[in-house]
Every structure is written in structure tokens, then in C-alpha cells.
Amino acid sequence: MKLDLLLICLAVGISVPASDAGVTEEQMWAAGKLMRDVCLPKFPKVSVEVAxxxxxxxxxxxxxxxxxxxxxxxxxxxxxxxxxxxxxxxxQMDVLLPESYKAEYRQGIAACKDSTVGLKNAPNCDPAQALLSCLKSNIKVFVFP
Incomplete structure (x- = not known):
């Protein structure tokens, strides 16, 4: 998984910065598209419209x-x-998000830190849905590929 993320970052020209400089919105969406392009074919019942x-x-x-x-x-x-x-x-937020998104994402991540507690991953991946729903509720500028 770490290799996948590294390859995605390299493909869109994102380097891991020594500071918290972040990336541009264009780079963020390009990295997200690559992630989506890897995951969407694994779940053929999820249409592009649903994604x-x-x-x-x-x-x-x-x-x-x-x-x-x-x-x-x-x-x-x-x-x-x-x-x-x-x-x-x-x-990852520091690597994959523009600076203008970071403060709100830090707050959203803190608010959702317990959103997966007590949920079983198998067989329905419920924690992922709970986490994303929590983040959506707690972050005004919602970003998901």
C-alpha cells in the first residue's frame, strides 16, 4: 500500500515536502483520480455515477x-x-492536501478519531463508511476521489 501511494505521488509530481507546504488542488485531484482508478475496477457493482x-x-x-x-x-x-x-x-494530509484545507481537516480528523471503534470490518467494510460519513459531517470542504 505504501508503494502504491509513493507511485501515485511520483506520477502526479508530488514530492514529500520537508515543510508543511502541501500540494496544489490540481495535484490533489490528480492523486485522487489515480486512487479511484485503482479501486473502482475492484468493485464492478459501484458505477462511475455512484463513485x-x-x-x-x-x-x-x-x-x-x-x-x-x-x-x-x-x-x-x-x-x-x-x-x-x-x-x-x-x-498523509500534509502530503496530499493543499495548505488551505489542512486546519479544517485536522479538526475533522480529531472529531472522527473514534468513528470506527466497535465496528467490524468484515464482511461489509462498515468502518470505512462510518469514517467517511463522519469526516463529511465535520469538514466543510469535503474531498474524496
Whole structure:
């Protein structure tokens, strides 16, 4: 998974900055598109229209959409085996988001730190859906590929 993220960053010209400089919105969306292009074919029951709906904040609750969301969140290193990876998410946020998004995302991540607690990942990827729904509710400028 870390290799996938590194390859995505290299493909869109994102380097891991020594400071918290972040990336441009164009680079952010390009990295997100690559993640989406990896995960969407793994879940053929999730149409492009449904994925676009998720991108726009309409988060359905079904096994296929939840597992698609889980795939993307795993690529972002935000979730692992159904557990929210708070520290890894904060680090990835610094790499994958423009500076203007970071303060609000830090607050959203803090608000959602317990959103996956007590949820079982198998067989329906429920923690991913819960996490993304929480983030959507707590971050005004919602971003998901």
C-alpha cells in the first residue's frame, strides 16, 4: 500500500515536502483520480455515477460502496483493517492536501478519531463508511476521489 501511494505521488509530481507546504488542488485531484482508478475496477457493482455521488458527498451504505470507500481510504493510509489510522492520516494530509484545507481537516480528523471503534470490518467494510460519513459531517470542504 505504501508503494502504491509513493507511485501515485511520483506520477502526479508530488514530492514529500520537508515543510508543511502541501500540494496544489490540481495535484490533489490528480492523486485522487489515480486512487479511484485503482479501486473502482475492484468493485464492478459501484458505477462511475455512484463513485461521483460519493465524491460529491452522497455516501450510500452498501457492501460494495463501503468496500470501495475502504479501498480508497486504505490507499490514503486513513484506515487499516477497519481501524482509523489517525496519525497516518495526519501525515498523509500534509502530503496530499493543499495548505488551505489542512486546519479544517485536522479538526475533522480529531472529531472522527473514534468513528470506527466497535465496528467490524468484515464482511461489509462498515468502518470505512462510518469514517467517511463522519469526516463529511465535520469538514466543510469535503474531498474524496
Amino acid at each position: 461521483d455521488g460519493i465524491k460529491n458527498g452522497k455516501i450510500p451504505n452498501s457492501k460494495d460502496t463501503n468496500c470501495y470507500i475502504n479501498c480508497v481510504l486504505e490507499m490514503m493510509q486513513a484506515i487499516k483493517k477497519g481501524k482509523f489510522q489517525v496519525e497516518a492520516s495526519l501525515k
